[in-house]
Each structure stands twice: as C-alpha cells, then as structure tokens.
Amino acid sequence: MPTTDRVLMGPGPCNPYPEVFAAMGRPMLGHLDPEFIELLDETNERLRAVFRTENALTFPVSGTGSAGMEAAVVNFVTPGDVVVVGVNGVFGGRLCDVAARCGAEVVRVDFPWGTPVDPAQLLAAHPNPKLIAVVHAETSTGVRSDIAQLGAEKGEALLLIDCVTSLGGSGVAIDDWGVDIAYSGTQKCLGVPPGLAPLTVSERAIETIVPTPQSWYLDLNMIAGYVTGSGARAYHHTAPISMIYGLHAGLGAVLDEGLEEAEARHERCGRLLQAGLEKLGLELFAQEGHRLAQLTTVKVPAERLPTGMSEGDVRAVLLSRYGLELGGGLGELAGKGWRIGCMGHTARERNVSFVLGAIEETLAG
Ligand code: PLP
DSSP: OOOSOOEEESSSOOOOOHHHHHHHTSOOOOTTOHHHHHHHHHHHHHHHHHHTOOOSEEEEEESOHHHHHHHHHHTTOOTTOEEEEEESSHHHHHHHHHHHHTTOEEEEEEOOTTSOOOHHHHHTSOSSOSEEEEESEETTTTEEOOOHHHHHHOTTSEEEEEOTTTTTTSOOOHHHHTOSEEEOOSSSTTOOOSOEEEEEEOHHHHTTOOSSOSOSTTOHHHHHHHHHOSSSOOOSSOOOHHHHHHHHHHHHHHHHHOHHHHHHHHHHHHHHHHHHHHHTTOEEOSOTTSBOSSEEEEEOOGGGSOTTOOHHHHHHHHHHHHOEEEEEOOGGGTTTEEEEEOOGGGOOHHHHHHHHHHHHHHHTO
C-alpha cells in the first residue's frame, strides 16, 4: 500500500480532487438502484457541461481512455471505410491502429512531432472520408491542434477527437467546433483516478452507428439504453459504481470552481511552469503557440545532467527524495527530456514552485 503522498506531475494520473476519494468511499448501491441511476444521469449532465455539448448520448464508458478510443471508432467504422487520421505523436498512431483493426482504409497524415496537425492538409487528404480523426491534445508531445476548422469544413465526414488530455483543462467545445464523436479519460484535467472514459456522440453520428460493431462490450446500440435512457434501464454490464461516484464528485469540483476558472488555473500554472523551466536554461519541445499548458515537454540535454546521471536517474531522485513524479520523454524526446503534467488538482501554483525548486536542486547535483 502506498505510504507517502506523491505529487503527480507526470502525464497522468494527476492528484485527484479531495472530494473524489470521499465520494468513492460511499456505501455501495446496486447498478439499477434508482439512487444510482439518478447519480449516473447527473454525471452525464455534468459531462455535457464540460464537453460543452447538448449531445444526449454522453456518458462514461467503463474502461480507461483507450476504451473510449475503441468505442469511438468501432461503433462507426466498418471494413473498407476511409478514415483520415492526423498523426503528430503516439496517440494519433494508436487511432490508426484501432481503425485498421476495424478494417478501415486508413489515410494517415503525419506531422513532425512537436508540431500541430494542419487542418488544411487533413481536409485535403481524401475527397470523401467516412471519418476524420485527430488528437486535440497530444500527450506524447505537449501539442494542441486546432479543431474548429476541421468541424467547419468536414463536409459529410464525421469528425472524431481525442480529448483525453484536454477535457476540463483547455476549452473543449464539442458543439461549437462541430465535433461528432469525442472521448476522454478521467485521470488528467478532470482530477479523478483512471478507469472511465467520458464519451459524447452527436445526433448525426448516432444515425451512422453500425448495427453490429466488432466489439460486444463497447456496442453503443446496447449500452445507450442503459446509460442515457429514461424509465426502465436494461442491464448491459455492471457499472463501476464507485468510479462513477468519483467522477460525479470530480466533475462537481470542476463545475463548482467554474469550468472557465478551472481552465484558467491550468493555463496560469502551465505557463508559470514553462517560464520557470526556460529561466533554468531548459528548452521547451512543443512549437510555440501550440503548447499545452497542462502538459509541458522540455528538453534536458546531457550537459545539464549531474555527472554520471541520466535523465531517468534524475527523475528517480525526484521521486525518492521529493515524492515528485515526472514523465519521461517519448519518441524523439525519449531519454532526452521530460513530460511534466500540471493537471486537475495538481495544477496549483504551489506545485509549480515545488517542481521548479526540486528540478533546480537536483540538476545542480
Ligand atoms: N489518448 C491520449 C491523448 C492519452 O494521453 C491517453 C493516455 O494517456 C490515451 C489516449 C489512452 O488513455 P488510457 O491510458 O487511460 O487508456
């Protein structure tokens, strides 16, 4: 059992809001208990608020963000469908993989790591795709891509976005942007432990749900009645009750603070962190103007490391001496830099000062 509190400043999970654990310890209800159904309905309503959508089909998929990704693809893609995917990091690559497993003809459009997806290039990649998919906030690189142009110019295509690292932290606006399908995870800016994948689906996308998706568990035809229906709810699978208590409470914390205020706090703390890292003489990895505030990527060149230490050794010291977790780099940044999260309850000025002080002391050797 963990005996010390960590300050979780990796790419996820972050430190959950305190209200969440109190909620997760509540007495168990049955998954068809009217009190639980009411709580689930309220959770879905809160999710609509953070997604900024009116979509009726909005609920937490039982599973982590990856389950959301699979649900978002498998319900809409059948063999031979053209799926255009913008790839500027690890998670865009995963979207290609999931679509390919559904038999899609995947049109993969690559962008250099550290840069955003260019909407014009994505729109020009195929004349009439079934689906266009993009990661709004690439956790592997710390980059935000613009979605609104894709929504405005998508034509007949469905627009799917991954907002695992952006929901609750950076201005996700499903209806204004014209997004048809979006999924997220609970462990990042929503400040809840990992385990659920908020999903939202537009009316237009609902009309295209395939009759028998290649997943039984994630089949929206069967799940939708239970999670968003009215009146009697039919059993599909046993809802993860305590996790839904936790999500309900985490969303409550975000909405009590005010969604805009919570997003502004992420922005303020992330920029403070980035300015502090630059002051330490470290170079940021993500392209300026497209940097996420909630997930900072920073280069840590060998000459900045204490003699005989790798960047991984430095992170190990940060963990053992300070109880502070940072994420290692991925791809081009692997072994050469860090990913520092500033998400959910962790996104506080005090944690920014703490991480900057700890990094400075540790790099000084
Ligand atoms: N998409 C993005 C952008 C992510 O950052 C992650 C996880 O970090 C995922 C998808 C997958 O989520 P999970 O690890 O919760 O399954």
